[in-house]
Amino acid sequence: MNSADATPSNAAGSVEAIAPSDTELVRRSQNGDTAAFEELVNRYREKVFGLAYGLARNEQDAQDLCQEAFIRAWRSIGRFRGQSSVYTWLYRITTNLTIDMVRRRSRAKLVEFDDGVGRDPEREKRGVDLVGGTVPSDEAFRADQRAAIERAMEQLTPDHRAVVLLKDFEGLEYKEIAKVVGCSPGTVMSRLFYARRHLQRLLKDVL
Numbered sequence: 001m002n003s004a005d006a007t008p009s010n011a012a013g014s015v016e017a018i019a020p021s022d023t024e025l026v027r028r029s030q031n032g033d034t035a036a037f038e039e040l041v042n043r044y045r046e047k048v049f050g051l052a053y054g055l056a057r058n059e060q061d062a063q064d065l066c067q068e069a070f071i072r073a074w075r076s077i078g079r080f081r082g083q084s085s086v087y088t089w090l091y092r093i094t095t096n097l098t099i100d101m102v103r104r105r106s107r108a109k110l111v112e113f114d115d116g117v118g119r120d121p122e123r124e125k126r127g128v129d130l131v132g133g134t135v136p137s138d139e140a141f142r143a144d145q146r147a148a149i150e151r152a153m154e155q156l157t158p159d160h161r162a163v164v165l166l167k168d169f170e171g172l173e174y175k176e177i178a179k180v181v182g183c184s185p186g187t188v189m190s191r192l193f194y195a196r197r198h199l200q201r202l203l204k205d206v207l
Helices: 002-017 022-030 034-056 059-079 086-112 121-125 127-131 135-154 158-169 174-181 185-203
Strands: none
Touching (some): 022 034, 022 059, 022 086, 034 086, 034 158, 059 086, 086 158, 086 174, 135 185, 158 174, 158 185, 174 185
């Protein structure tokens, strides 16, 4: 009798422990539940920030863009019909916001960018030693690699940078990326091909 009485209580506890789905949170948000939307924000804030940072290449810009993306998401959540996943929808808002900002600044950035910035001739002469050197040297070499990748990504157009980030860093499928950036999967594949080829040329002496 006692064990039978305990079963419903345990079952209820298990049900309560299950996190609500994105669909449920969206439905509640559409009914004005700000706590539900806040849970969506907590669920996707890190990914949205990461995407914005990857595109904008600036932490403060990424923070501002992340905040603006969720503001726009809240304002338009009533029009969300579930034709794509929530994260695809959020990625699209973030990507559009960020690409618009990057395009506005792109001309100035291209003028200011210098391939020689951050290069250390003495360190480059020690390149052979770094490859087979001690742990600190290996770490310095990896840091140089990361810096080179950062500079190379900055030289991509916003559209090409977006598909690289969404595919190679976020792991989205071509169809999902197409929904995010607003083009066909074929266009996504084409942009990704040219972006990767350009990065390979820029990084051929580093990687």
